[in-house]
Amino acid sequence: METLGNLADGFAVALTWQNMALALMGCFLGTIMGALPGLGPSNGVAILIPLAFTLGLGPTPSLILLTSVYYGAMYGGRISSILLNIPGDEPAMMTCLDGYPMAQQGRAGEALALSGVASFVGAFFATWGLVLLAPQLVKVALLFGPAEYFALFALAFATLGGISSTNQAKAAFAAALGLGLAMIGVDTQTGVPRFTFGEVHLYDGIDFLVAIVGLFALSEVFVFLEHRGTDRDISTKPHVEIGSIVPSWKLLGHCTPTMLRTTVLGFVAGVLPGAGASLGSFISYSMEKRLVDRKGLTFGKGDPRGVAAPEAGNNAAAGGALVPMLALGVPGSGTTAVLLAVLLSLNITPGPLLFTQNPDVVWGLIAALFIGNFMLLAMNIPMVGLFTRVLLVPPRILMPIVAMVSFVGIYGISGSSFDLMVMVGFGLMGWVLRKLDVPLVPVILGTLLGNEMEVNLRRAVNISDGDYTVLVSSWLTIGLWTIAVVGFLAPVLFGGLIRRRMRMARDEEGSLSD
Numbered sequence: 001m002e003t004l005g006n007l008a009d010g011f012a013v014a015l016t017w018q019n020m021a022l023a024l025m026g027c028f029l030g031t032i033m034g035a036l037p038g039l040g041p042s043n044g045v046a047i048l049i050p051l052a053f054t055l056g057l058g059p060t061p062s063l064i065l066l067t068s069v070y071y072g073a074m075y076g077g078r079i080s081s082i083l084l085n086i087p088g089d090e091p092a093m094m095t096c097l098d099g100y101p102m103a104q105q106g107r108a109g110e111a112l113a114l115s116g117v118a119s120f121v122g123a124f125f126a127t128w129g130l131v132l133l134a135p136q137l138v139k140v141a142l143l144f145g146p147a148e149y150f151a152l153f154a155l156a157f158a159t160l161g162g163i164s165s166t167n168q169a170k171a172a173f174a175a176a177l178g179l180g181l182a183m184i185g186v187d188t189q190t191g192v193p194r195f196t197f198g199e200v201h202l203y204d205g206i207d208f209l210v211a212i213v214g215l216f217a218l219s220e221v222f223v224f225l226e227h228r229g230t231d232r233d234i235s236t237k238p239h240v241e242i243g244s245i246v247p248s249w250k251l252l253g254h255c256t257p258t259m260l261r262t263t264v265l266g267f268v269a270g271v272l273p274g275a276g277a278s279l280g281s282f283i284s285y286s287m288e289k290r291l292v293d294r295k296g297l298t299f300g301k302g303d304p305r306g307v308a309a310p311e312a313g314n315n316a317a318a319g320g321a322l323v324p325m326l327a328l329g330v331p332g333s334g335t336t337a338v339l340l341a342v343l344l345s346l347n348i349t350p351g352p353l354l355f356t357q358n359p360d361v362v363w364g365l366i367a368a369l370f371i372g373n374f375m376l377l378a379m380n381i382p383m384v385g386l387f388t389r390v391l392l393v394p395p396r397i398l399m400p401i402v403a404m405v406s407f408v409g410i411y412g413i414s415g416s417s418f419d420l421m422v423m424v425g426f427g428l429m430g431w432v433l434r435k436l437d438v439p440l441v442p443v444i445l446g447t448l449l450g451n452e453m454e455v456n457l458r459r460a461v462n463i464s465d466g467d468y469t470v471l472v473s474s475w476l477t478i479g480l481w482t483i484a485v486v487g488f489l490a491p492v493l494f495g496g497l498i499r500r501r502m503r504m505a506r507d508e509e510g511s512l513s514d
Contacts, residue, residue: 010363030072041073046216050409098306116380122312126319137327141352146460151480158488178446208341214426222431266313270320284313
């Protein structure tokens with residue numbers, strides 16, 4: 001009953017004209033960001049961070065806007081997957097397998113509408129999972145001391161590469177790079193400047209938002225400049241007719257068991273560190289195929305259940321990833337790492353005390369997620385035609401807008417030309433890391449959590465009079481270190497198998513559609 005009372009208080013916070021308008025704007029912009037191949041939720045949220053701060057929004061309105069963008073981008077990723085066979089982001093890759101064949105059969109509108117309903121089911125029940133699970137996880141987190149928090153942060157670094165990580169060595173390098181960036185500034189304990197090279201602007205360290213906007217948004221602009229004039233311009237690709245956008249009740253009833261089953265799988269994948277929406281989507285599709293199409297007769301050939309499964313799974317995983325971020329202060333996905341930076345920039349520390357010190361923020365955010373889900377359902381079916389027209393916008397028009405928003409927004413936040421130069425530097429670094437296939441999320445995570453990780457390590461060692469065995473002195477720390485080791489080694493042992501199966505599924509779909 002206490003949880004329901006807190007949720008009611010959250011609706012009282014969220015149900016204001018300003019917050020409702022921000023949720024609607026976030027859902028709309030997020031769907032557009034998700035529909036554009038290459039951007040996805042992480043880039044979409046990063047691009048719009050300056051907008052939230054430029055508008056002078058408070059903590060709750062800012063989070064409502066950006067989490068609505070997050071959910072909207074997860075919805076929007078299916079549009080280019082179904083119409084162009086180009087995933088809007090990695091989690092939407094599995095939607096191509098049956099979505100594009102449906103579009104080729106003249107059922108594109110039906111596939112888009114069904115995927116919207118499946119996205120709603122996955123996100124709606126995942127938000128209820130967040131309501132029920134996060135407060136319980138907080139009770140466990142209250143047992144954490146400095147040693148446990150250090151182990152928890154190590155777990156976050158070890159597992160954020162994900163089970164489908166292409167190269168764990170590159171993920172480890174990215175995390176080390178992020179930790180190195182976090183060391184820039186004045187040491188909080190000794191007062192000695194570190195890696196500032198005499199530059200006064202660096203005494204306060206690297207601004208999270210500057211790093212994030214540079215790594216995600218500006219690097220996308222540099223990637224476009226590198227590939228301008230090539231086949232990356234999707235506006236030249238042929239488009240299919242949408243057709244009817246109203247799925248029949250019979251079709252919805254046929255796909256309902258699929259949506260419910262894959263929602264559970266996706267939510268579990270989202271809560272687990274390092275799994276994320278990509279694995280949630282893949283597991284949902286694979287398990288559903290084994291369950292309802294064991295002979296391989298319909299999946300990959302335009303089966304509506306093959307559209308409903310990955311969409312419910314990846315949207316449920318998106319909601320599940322918010323659980324560890326809010327309850328433990330550890331992001332469960334790349335986008336929640338960006339949202340974590342926003343919280344820290346607003347002087348709000350995610351974790352166990354968030355639910356007691358800032359209940360209006362966390363419960364207002366959860367209530368806004370419920371509201372945003374209904375907005376997205378109401379928006380995505382009748383406005384499918386409008387969102388598909390976004391695919392006609394050429395990158396040569398879109399990317400200058402992204403650059404303008406980034407520069408104006410960051411300057412509006414800090415008023416410092418030095419921060420603009422730092423942002424450009426991070427943009428170039430992000431471009432180079434992308435070319436080398438080094439993941440960007442561990443860099444951000446290291447920058448965000450590096451200082452807290454160092455502080456907790458020092459605190460734990462000081463309390464134990466220099467005895468480093470304190471880091472493995474309790475059942476909690478041993479459990480966390482065990483999960484961290486398993487999470488780091490799992491991609492090495494099983495990642496290749498999972499990636500091969502994902503490629504095989506894509507190749508099989510490609511051969512069927514030819």
